[in-house]
Amino acid sequence: MGIKFLTLVILAGILFFVVDLIRRSRLTFKYAVGWIFICLLGIFFVIFDQLLFRLAGWFGFLLPSNFIFFVLLCFFILLSLFLTIFLCQQNSRNDTIAQKIGLLELEIKKLKEIIKPR
């Protein structure tokens, strides 16, 4: 019962933290939804742990703890891949903005030279 309670408290704490971050506009719902979903799923499996044991058995895991570690590992690998994609997109957008700023500054400079009083 002790470990279940501890897991529940940690998951509820993370869920509360994520919701609070959205409330304070530090995180948008788009990026928080995955974390909320994982927390709720975790809480569900803590409450209905027999379902977790049965799932682990179906997938061929002798110990439910190994199943949990495996699922967590897959989750973090996927998360890391999605973050890399996101980083790449942001990098590309930054470059486009930098190009735009540079080109606009040049156009402004050229216009200023045209309208400069003689």
Add this chain to the structure above:
Amino acid sequence: MPKELKSEVKTLVVVPAFNESGNVGRVVQELLSLPLRLTVLVIDDGSTDATAREAGEAGALVVMLPFNVGIGAAVQTGFKYAFEHNFDIAVQVDGDGQHDVVYLEKLIDPIRKGTADMVIGSRFMEPFTGYRSSFIRRVGIHFFAGLISFLTGCRVTDPTSGFRACHRALFTKFIEEYPHDFPEPEAIMAARHYGVRLMEVPVQMRKRVKGHSSIRYVRTLYYMVKVTFAILLSMLKPQGRLS
């Protein structure tokens, strides 16, 4: 396929430069002293030295990027300018002074005549009389030349040369997507995907006057592995056509 251009073509020379103070001013002066009608656009890629001031004083237009975006994005900035201002040809000349600009006319001639859409200045078509790069780098260049020639079916001898010219039809494609990681060899792959007519002309290059190259000895092997992957992966990209 793009046809022969009118006799009075608008040519933009794009000079990407990152901390090239001491080199870039001379490059701009040499370009502007050529008996050709050129507009020289220096892309100051977030330099922390006097690159922009030096280029401006020498008579070039200068785009100052707010931070370093890398050579691919810097050259793409030039293509965007060329597109917006209706240039017919965009030529890339490095800001370090290694490219001997007297060969620039040879570079743009095939595009003017309508016999090529992309022309690359190659160091390896004629015996060297100019600057020879290090042995390991020459090995790398020959390796990429063989790989790209094999993959594209078009003989390329100097795929890492940044001394190149593009027809408007091609740089219009490049403003949408231009390789950022290893732009020179990857741009050839991208160009072949668009079905462009690629040509090389012999040029000589010089040793840089100040500073050092961004690709140095120990990094060369690592660079080769990365570029090989980039070239192979570029084969998987969807093909397009020039309008």
